[in-house]
Amino acid sequence: MTVKLQIYKCNICGNLIQVLYEGEGSLICCGKEMELMGIQYDNNELGEKHTPKIEIKDGEKYVNVFAHPMTNEHYIQFIETYAKDKSELHLKFFNPDETPEMKVKLDNMEEFVSVEYCNIHHLWGDNGKEMTT
Numbered sequence: 770m771t772v773k774l775q776i777y778k779c780n781i782c783g784n785l786i787q788v789l790y791e792g793e794g795s796l797i798c799c800g801k802e803m804e805l806m807g808i809q810y811d812n813n814e815l816g817e818k819h820t821p822k823i824e825i826k827d828g829e830k831y832v833n834v835f836a837h838p839m840t841n842e843h844y845i846q847f848i849e850t851y852a853k854d855k856s857e858l859h860l861k862f863f864n865p866d867e868t869p870e871m872k873v874k875l876d877n878m879e880e881f882v883s884v885e886y887c888n889i890h891h892l893w894g895d896n897g898k899e900m901t902t
Contacts, residue, residue: 770791770792770793770794771788771791771792771794771795771796772788772791773788773789773790773791773855774787774788774789774851774855774858775787775788775805775806776788776805776806776886776892777796777803777804777805777806778803778804778806778891779798779799779801779803779804780801780803780804781798781799781801782798782799784798784803785806785886786798786803806886806891806892807892808884808892808893808894809890809891809892809893809894810893810894815890816893817836818834818836818837819834819837819885819887819890819893820834820893820894820895821833821834821848821883821884821885821893821894821895822834822835822895823883823895829872830872830873830874830875831870831871831872831873832848832850832870832871832873832883832895833848833868833869833870833871834848834869834870834885835868835869835870837869837885837887839863839865839866839867839868839869840865841865843887843888843889844863844864844865844869844887844888845863845869845885845886845887845888846862846863846886846887846888847860847861847862847863847885847886848860848861848863848869848870848871848883848884848885849861849883849884849885849886850871850873850875850881850882850883850884851881851882852880852881852882853880853881853882854880859871859873859875869885882894882895883895
């Protein structure tokens with residue numbers, strides 16, 4: 770069974786799929802079952818480079834991943850912020866030469882989760898919402 774907002778990857782062609790509504794069955798691509806991308810939260814050096822940070826600048830809220838490289842070979846493909854109850858979703862895609870930062874208009878940041886997807890190291894979450902000013 771799939772769960773709302775889970776992300777699945779095809780290990781053959783690289784397709785990424787996000788579940789919008791829960792359902793029975795499995796997701797198939799290229800004739801094989803897709804892999805569920807679990808959110809990683811490690812506090813090691815790899816986690817430090819991938820953990821989305823919430824920052825307030827001039828009264829505006831941003832989610833960013835500034836410690837991560839943004840090269841053609843290794844980059845943040847998207848940042849996503851969603852309500853813990855999964856009723857609201859904000860998503861921004863990035864190219865290798867762009868800054869991985871997303872402005873968010875959320876009243877209560879404690880009620881939201883932020884994740885990012887790295888083309889090499891996959892899905893990482895904020896696990897604790899470090900907020901800086």
